[in-house]
Amino acid sequence: MTKEPESIPGGAVRAAPPALPRAQPSAPPPRRSPGRRLFALRGDIPTWLHVVLGLACIALIFLAWFLATVGEPEFRMVSPTVLPSPAETFSSFQELWFDRALTRNLIVTLRRVVLGFALACAVGIPLGILSGCFALAQGLLFPLTIFGRNIPLAALIPLTFTAFGIGEWQKVMFIFIACVMFIVSDTATAIRDVDQRYVDTAWTLGAKRRQIITKVLVPLAMPAVFNSLRLLFGLAFGYIMLAELVKLGGEVGGLGDIIRQSQRRGYIEHIWLVLLIIPFIALAIDRTLKAIQKSLFPYQYGGHGLLHRALRVVGHAWEDLKGVFFSREVATTQAGPGEEDA
Amino acid sequence: MSDPVPQDAVPQDDGPQDAVPQDAVLQDALPQDVGVGTVLDHVREPEEIPSAGIVSFRNVRKTYNVGEANAFTAIDEVNFVVEDIEGKGEFVSILGPSGCGKSTVLRLIAGLEPQHPPTVGEVRVMGRTVERPGADRGMVFQDYTSFDHRTVLDNVAFGLECRGVPREEREESARHWIGRVGLSVENDQLKYPHELSGGMRQRVAIARTLILRPRIILMDEPFGALDPTTRLNMQDLLVDLWREVEATVFFVTHSIGEAVYLGDRVYLMSNSPGTILEELEVEPPNRPALEMQREVPFQETVFYIRDKIATLEEER
Ligand SMILES: Nc1ncnc2c1ncn2[C@@H]1O[C@H](COP(=O)(O)OP(=O)(O)O)[C@@H](O)[C@H]1O
Numbered sequence: 104m105t106k107e108p109e110s111i112p113g114g115a116v117r118a119a120p121p122a123l124p125r126a127q128p129s130a131p132p133p134r135r136s137p138g139r140r141l142f143a144l145r146g147d148i149p150t151w152l153h154v155v156l157g158l159a160c161i162a163l164i165f166l167a168w169f170l171a172t173v174g175e176p177e178f179r180m181v182s183p184t185v186l187p188s189p190a191e192t193f194s195s196f197q198e199l200w201f202d203r204a205l206t207r208n209l210i211v212t213l214r215r216v217v218l219g220f221a222l223a224c225a226v227g228i229p230l231g232i233l234s235g236c237f238a239l240a241q242g243l244l245f246p247l248t249i250f251g252r253n254i255p256l257a258a259l260i261p262l263t264f265t266a267f268g269i270g271e272w273q274k275v276m277f278i279f280i281a282c283v284m285f286i287v288s289d290t291a292t293a294i295r296d297v298d299q300r301y302v303d304t305a306w307t308l309g310a311k312r313r314q315i316i317t318k319v320l321v322p323l324a325m326p327a328v329f330n331s332l333r334l335l336f337g338l339a340f341g342y343i344m345l346a347e348l349v350k351l352g353g354e355v356g357g358l359g360d361i362i363r364q365s366q367r368r369g370y371i372e373h374i375w376l377v378l379l380i381i382p383f384i385a386l387a388i389d390r391t392l393k394a395i396q397k398s399l400f401p402y403q404y405g406g407h408g409l410l411h412r413a414l415r416v417v418g419h420a421w422e423d424l425k426g427v428f429f430s431r432e433v434a435t436t437q438a439g440p441g442e443e444d445a
Numbered sequence: 446m447s448d449p450v451p452q453d454a455v456p457q458d459d460g461p462q463d464a465v466p467q468d469a470v471l472q473d474a475l476p477q478d479v480g481v482g483t484v485l486d487h488v489r490e491p492e493e494i495p496s497a498g499i500v501s502f503r504n505v506r507k508t509y510n511v512g513e514a515n516a517f518t519a520i521d522e523v524n525f526v527v528e529d530i531e532g533k534g535e536f537v538s539i540l541g542p543s544g545c546g547k548s549t550v551l552r553l554i555a556g557l558e559p560q561h562p563p564t565v566g567e568v569r570v571m572g573r574t575v576e577r578p579g580a581d582r583g584m585v586f587q588d589y590t591s592f593d594h595r596t597v598l599d600n601v602a603f604g605l606e607c608r609g610v611p612r613e614e615r616e617e618s619a620r621h622w623i624g625r626v627g628l629s630v631e632n633d634q635l636k637y638p639h640e641l642s643g644g645m646r647q648r649v650a651i652a653r654t655l656i657l658r659p660r661i662i663l664m665d666e667p668f669g670a671l672d673p674t675t676r677l678n679m680q681d682l683l684v685d686l687w688r689e690v691e692a693t694v695f696f697v698t699h700s701i702g703e704a705v706y707l708g709d710r711v712y713l714m715s716n717s718p719g720t721i722l723e724e725l726e727v728e729p730p731n732r733p734a735l736e737m738q739r740e741v742p743f744q745e746t747v748f749y750i751r752d753k754i755a756t757l758e759e760e761r
């Protein structure tokens with residue numbers, strides 16, 4: 104099967120190779136026509152082209168936005184009460200930033216998500232580990248997981264007001280409820296997915312049941328756990344908007360509250376601005392979490408793994424400290440094949 | 446009970462002695478000398494030796510998924526005994542067609558589920574029925590089982606860490622073993638498994654097992670995934686280390702040459718449900734792998750076993 108030498112439009116004509124072309128170590132790879140290269144199935148395009156295409160998309164959207172909102176308010180294609188013009192929108196940024204206290208509200212929102220999510224992790228990860236390790240725990244938690252994962256969360260908001268009042272606590276607990284069962288079941292799955300051969304190896308190296316959990320199953324499941332936590336955090340960020348859009352008296356604050364108030368007072372351009380800003384914040388959070396993830400699990404994602412190595416040092420220091428304060432008994436004899444282990 | 450015929454030194458110069466044709470070998474009364482090995486007239490059973498033996502199987506059967514539609518008997522009527530040779534230990538190779546239950550036998554000795562416990566019969570180690578896995582029976586698997594999140598050093602020290610040995614002490618010991626298996630302490634100790642080649646990972650696995658000084662080492666095709674050159678190097682390494690650790694080794698492999706080279710004793714298993722078909726005593730590996738495996742008597746033993754296994758695989 105020989106290939107026809109391809110002509111390159113506008114390029115130099117290469118000499119036809121003799122009979123069977125032999126791969127030359129230094130020869131450049133055979134070039135394909137640009138069309139085929141750009142439309143290669145699941146192929147790559149150059150980075151610059153990637154950027155240009157993205158910018159083109161943004162430009163098109165702005166153009167459409169501009170055309171839809173050009174002219175005097177009465178004669179526009181889209182009413183300014185729905186979509187203000189780009190100029191109107193961006194000129195209101197200063198007002199949003201200073202008068203509406205964008206940063207402070209952003210921090211309020213983030214604090215709620217982080218608190219609720221941390222609480223969900225603190226409860227969900229240990230429960231997930233238990234339920235991954237022991238079928239008994241999994242059986243016990245099964246109904247809760249089914250409910251937690253399938254309940255329409257928006258419908259829970261009224262109840263959270265009844266249960267947790269109208270303050271911060273209600274929003275934090277809403278995030279907690281939204282996430283905790285997902286964390287439990289994802290952690291359990293990650294533990295179950297650790298290959299049995301690692302457990303078998305640990306047994307033959309004399310590990311006890313507790314050591315297999317703490318030294319094998321949990322650490323080997325962590326990359327998968329962290330990855331699902333990162334995705335869930337994105338979800339939680341979405342849920343907090345929902346919680347903030349509902350107000351039952353008192354101070355609410357947060358990005359969702361800015362949107363709600365803007366709608367009531369007719370600052371439509373602020374709604375659009377917040378909607379534009381949120382994805383950037385979500386992206387920044389996700390990128391940060393990804394960087395942490397990479398640093399924590401170099402054996403999964405490559406790189407130097409600074410955080411991982413730091414944790415290793417801390418672990419060693421902790422162990423050495425414990426050794427100073429508690430003299431531990433070292434098992435010198437091995438448990439035989441029929442002996443009880445401790 | 447007949448004593449196993451003592452191995453006589455095989456002349457190295459002039460090919461197969463007595464020029465016994467293959468089919469004659471099969472028909473002749475056993476025990477029979479074949480190249481560097483001797484086929485025993487029967488597989489020795491636990492009753493035949495005075496001591497309890499280091500490992501013995503008595504009428505062992507393993508049926509997977511008992512009572513279910515997909516119940517499957519992997520091994521049946523497995524009887525054998527390996528003597529406890531003080532201060533030395535034997536190297537036992539296990540050969541057989543694929544799926545005949547070699548891994549099942551090894552994991553029964555290790556006490557690992559779901560192979561453990563046997564459906565019928567008794568597996569004894571050092572005179573006691575196996576009840577659970579333990580560090581006295583180390584195991585090296587074919588799949589890479591280094592803990593991904595641990596450095597080479599922490600991987601090798603794992604067993605000692607579980608035993609509660611203080612850090613300084615266990616790391617010093619781990620460094621010793623990293624060096625003994627031919628890795629560089631300086632360059633490799635802080636590497637992670639994903640930075641190592643297959644051969645290096647198996648060296649870590651071997652070091653991690655040997656550091657615990659097990660009486661029994663179980664190896665399930667440990668070099669199965671390695672390229673031929675690495676494999677020969679690993680064979681030489683194993684011979685070297687084994688002399689030092691004085692353990693009884695059970696070694697499962699698909700390579701007949703590897704089994705005959707490394708083994709003092711070779712068990713040949715039948716098709717499933719597997720049972721031990723033949724027991725051979727072979728010359729211990731006293732020369733480098735490449736050298737010994739080229740010699741004619743060695744090849745004769747290999748061909749003898751290869752024909753047996755080929756017949757078994759045809760019969761399936
Ligand atoms: N956990 C298991 N459940 C059911 N069948 C199994 C299991 N493990 C092994 N087997 C079956 O038992 C037979 C022997 O398996 P194994 O001991 O792994 O063979 P070998 O190591 O000789 O290739 C095979 O046919 C295999 O399919």
Ligand SMILES: [Mg+2]
Pocket residue numbers: 547548549665
């Ligand atoms: Mg196997």
